[in-house]
Amino acid sequence: QQQVRQSPQSLTVWEGETAILNCSYEDSTFDYFPWYHQFPGESPALLIAIRPVSNKKEDGRFTIFFNKREKKFSLHIADSQPGDSATYFCAASEWGGGSNYKLTFGKGTLLTVTP
Amino acid sequence: EAAVTQSPRNKVTVTGGNVTLSCRQTNSHNYMYWYRQDTGHGLRLIHYSYGAGNLQIGDVPDGYKATRTTQEDFFLLLELASPSQTSLYFCASSDAGQNTEVFFGKGTRLTVV
Incomplete structure (x- = not known):
């Protein structure tokens, strides 16, 4: 059972373009949605996260758009740079606390961001 | 910066062999996790724990045991290793409060031949 679906599997953009990565989820109890990135040979690391009290979260060139009704969220990377080339993972959870x-x-x- | 240390970093074992992967975190985090990463499957949760002596089953637990001996230490055990368990294993930790960032170790690459 795949609770978090992500697309596309791979994406190539030119330097300076906006890359758009998409995710959807099924579990209505999810209320925390982070994006992690992983560079080759390294561990995943938190990039940006959102809670659905708002439908948008920005951090520099990175923006999460969130649609609670459709259970979808996306990561937009503006002005993509070759250094952004990595694997990006969306994730979901219930908000922290509890067991x-x-x-x-x-x-x-x-x-992949091509110069 | 949270520190999560895994050992060994690389391991080769034979089919049917016993393997123990170790993980230590030094930030007093409540939660610890074991994930496996495989091409085409992303990160899949094997087991996790929210404190010493506690164990929760993840999404792909078959063939794996885990034990949380202390707040700092979390072990993953493969008692009868199979080639399908060849993978990159990540240990991770997080707090249970307002800061829910999950911090990953550097990974252990396990090959079962």
Whole structure:
């Protein structure tokens, strides 16, 4: 059972373009949605996260758009740079606390930014 | 910066062999996790724990046991390793409060031949 679906599997954009990565989820109890990135040979690391009290979260060139009704969220990377080339994972969880905090990850999007 | 240390970093074992992967975190985090990463499957949760002596089953637990001996230490056990368990294993930890960032170790690459 795949609770978090991610697309596309791979994406190539030119330097300066906006890359758009998409995710959807099924579990209505999810209320925390982070994006992690992983560079080759390294571990995943938190990039940006959103809670659905708002439908948009910005951090520099990175923006999460969230649609609670459709259970979808996306990561927009503006002015993409070759250094952004990495695998990006969306994830979902119930908000922290309690005894059941765990992240469910999507399968990842391999982003390549071409100079 | 949270520190999560895994050992060994690389391991080769034979089919049917016993393997123990170790993980230590030094940030007093409540939660610890074991994930496996495989091409085309992303990160899949094997087991996790929210404190010493506690164990929760993840999404792909078959063939794996885990034990949380202390707040700092979390072990993953493969008692009868199979080639399908060849993978990159990540240990991770997080707090249970306002900061829910999950911090990953550097990974253990396990090959079962």
